[in-house]
Amino acid sequence: MKSKLEVTFISISFIFTALLFIIIGSLFFMPSLQGFVQSLFSEEMATAFKLTLSTSVIAALSVILIAVPTAYSLSRYNFPLKNIVKSILDLPMAFPEIILGIALLMLFGNNLFGNFLQSLGINIVFTTTGIIIAQFFVAFPYAVRIIYSTFNYINPRYELVSRSLGYGEFETFKNITIPLAKSGIFAALVVTIARCIGTFAAVLLVGGGTYLRTETLPIAIYYNLSLGNIDMAITASIILILISFAAIFVLEKYANENTG
Amino acid sequence: MDTKNIAIIAIVAVIIIVAGVYASGVLTGGNSASGNITVLAGAGTMKAMNELKTNFEKEHPGTTVNIQYGNSGELFATLSSQKSADMVVPGDLTFMDNAKSKGYIDNSTVKPIVYHIPVIAVQKGNPKNITSVKDLGKSGIKVALGDTNGTAVGKQSIKILNKTGDLVAVKSNVVVYAPTVNQLLTYLTSGQVDAAIVTEDIANTSASEGKIEIIQIPENQNAIATIGVGLTTFTKNKDLAMQFEDYITSSDGLAVWKKNGFKPVNQ
Numbered sequence: 001m002k003s004k005l006e007v008t009f010i011s012i013s014f015i016f017t018a019l020l021f022i023i024i025g026s027l028f029f030m031p032s033l034q035g036f037v038q039s040l041f042s043e044e045m046a047t048a049f050k051l052t053l054s055t056s057v058i059a060a061l062s063v064i065l066i067a068v069p070t071a072y073s074l075s076r077y078n079f080p081l082k083n084i085v086k087s088i089l090d091l092p093m094a095f096p097e098i099i100l101g102i103a104l105l106m107l108f109g110n111n112l113f114g115n116f117l118q119s120l121g122i123n124i125v126f127t128t129t130g131i132i133i134a135q136f137f138v139a140f141p142y143a144v145r146i147i148y149s150t151f152n153y154i155n156p157r158y159e160l161v162s163r164s165l166g167y168g169e170f171e172t173f174k175n176i177t178i179p180l181a182k183s184g185i186f187a188a189l190v191v192t193i194a195r196c197i198g199t200f201a202a203v204l205l206v207g208g209g210t211y212l213r214t215e216t217l218p219i220a221i222y223y224n225l226s227l228g229n230i231d232m233a234i235t236a237s238i239i240l241i242l243i244s245f246a247a248i249f250v251l252e253k254y255a256n257e258n259t260g
Numbered sequence: 261m262d263t264k265n266i267a268i269i270a271i272v273a274v275i276i277i278v279a280g281v282y283a284s285g286v287l288t289g290g291n292s293a294s295g296n297i298t299v300l301a302g303a304g305t306m307k308a309m310n311e312l313k314t315n316f317e318k319e320h321p322g323t324t325v326n327i328q329y330g331n332s333g334e335l336f337a338t339l340s341s342q343k344s345a346d347m348v349v350p351g352d353l354t355f356m357d358n359a360k361s362k363g364y365i366d367n368s369t370v371k372p373i374v375y376h377i378p379v380i381a382v383q384k385g386n387p388k389n390i391t392s393v394k395d396l397g398k399s400g401i402k403v404a405l406g407d408t409n410g411t412a413v414g415k416q417s418i419k420i421l422n423k424t425g426d427l428v429a430v431k432s433n434v435v436v437y438a439p440t441v442n443q444l445l446t447y448l449t450s451g452q453v454d455a456a457i458v459t460e461d462i463a464n465t466s467a468s469e470g471k472i473e474i475i476q477i478p479e480n481q482n483a484i485a486t487i488g489v490g491l492t493t494f495t496k497n498k499d500l501a502m503q504f505e506d507y508i509t510s511s512d513g514l515a516v517w518k519k520n521g522f523k524p525v526n527q
Binding site: 007110210225230 | 265276334383410435
């Protein structure tokens with residue numbers, strides 16, 4: 001016998017999940033099959049897809065590479081200004097990413113640092129490099145968050161035992177800490193890739209959003225909506241949904257295998 | 261027991277549906293009073309149109325002018341899919357020809373209002389010494405243009421460069437074709453580019469704040485678009501729509517356009 005509260009809560013969650021499913025599902029029935037196929041095999045879609053995937057993978061791997069030591073030091077060490085570092089890392093999650101885009105523009109603009117990079121022949125704004133940098137900073141805080149809590153759950157005693165058996169700091173980190181944190185790091189990687197793929201405003205500003213050159217999938221949606229190419233926009237949306245779905249599916253499967 | 265559960269689920273569902281219907285009614289204003297018109301307007305007209313709307317509603321209490329902004333593509337899509345707006349104010353009169361051929365526009369109501377004039381915008385102090393369209397093709401100049409499909413000013417830029425014969429030289433200097441015009445000014449003021457072709461009304465706001473400088477393009481090289489107005493064939497409130505059209509094309513209305521950096525057609 002289920003209680004009234006239980007039935008109420010379950011029905012609320014069912015009804016709203018169903019609504020969400022209908023909302024997402026309705027996208028799939030919007031374009032005509034012919035329009036969908038045409039959009040899917042267009043040069044614009046292929047270019048946007050390749051660009052999105054390649055930049056996101058590079059950005060996400062770089063994020064994990066930097067986020068692991070960052071999260072580990074926040075979790076295990078005490079150092080001056082630690083709280084300030086933590087707050088700064090959380091900041092980008094709280095404000096809209098377009099602010100990050102403007103900030104990056106100012107940083108690489110007509111100033112000492114920007115001009116120094118230009119004199120070295122390094123161009124960031126309006127390039128793929130710029131897209132990767134924008135994705136990196138949007139996703140970085142999320143990765144640090146997830147990996148930080150993973151390290152917090154790992155009992156430091158394992159590391160101490162390893163050290164007392166004569167293993168060095170780095171060996172311990174490599175053979176004990178990382179394997180224990182593997183699933184958390186993997187989860188962070190999936191969230192990071194999804195975040196990078198979905199980054200819009202920062203990538204639009206820093207990359208410029210030039211047609212066929214720095215046009216990622218989210219920009220392709222926006223751009224084609226503004227042109228009235230509904231089929232093109234919805235096809236790009238469907239591709240993004242499928243990528244996200246694949247990422248979540250892999251994550252769930254992996255998490256289940258690890259826990260039992 | 262089962263029936264009880266089903267009853268609870270049904271009640272929850274009914275509450276949600278009722279709440280949804282109620283909310284949507286509240287959001288759409290609920291009452292379709294006789295004093296409502298909907299206008300589809302070009303995104304570039306936003307500042308002027310918002311001011312005109314406010315003035316008009318003040319002078320005609322009880323009337324509401326709803327304005328939806330977008331670029332030509334968006335406006336056309338809305339027009340053809342919803343067939344419900346009363347008036348269009350596109351950023352370029354050529355829009356009317358397309359809409360007329362579909363039978364969406366009442367031909368007798370179409371009027372030009374103001375010009376959309378492309379200008380060259382450069383960084384403050386004009387450090388690269390740009391004085392003409394030709395200078396945009398000099399080596400070492402970084403140029404930003406509007407997207408040549410999605411923005412009116414992007415299309416106009418190509419026309420201008422074709423007229424002056426600088427298309428090839430300038431194209432090799434273009435570092436970005438931005439999908440929105442406002443991005444162009446952001447790139448200029450943050451020093452990412454040396455010059456951009458934008459419309460005068462947009463450039464004026466930044467120029468008046470002393471952030472950029474404007475270089476005019478001679479009329480014989482320029483591709484000037486005309487902002488116009490017209491009533492749709494499916495308007496349900498022709499009297500009010502006509503009143504609003506008369507106001508935005510009147511001398512009082514034109515003063516508002518001028519204030520926002522536009523040049524009236526008949527002056």
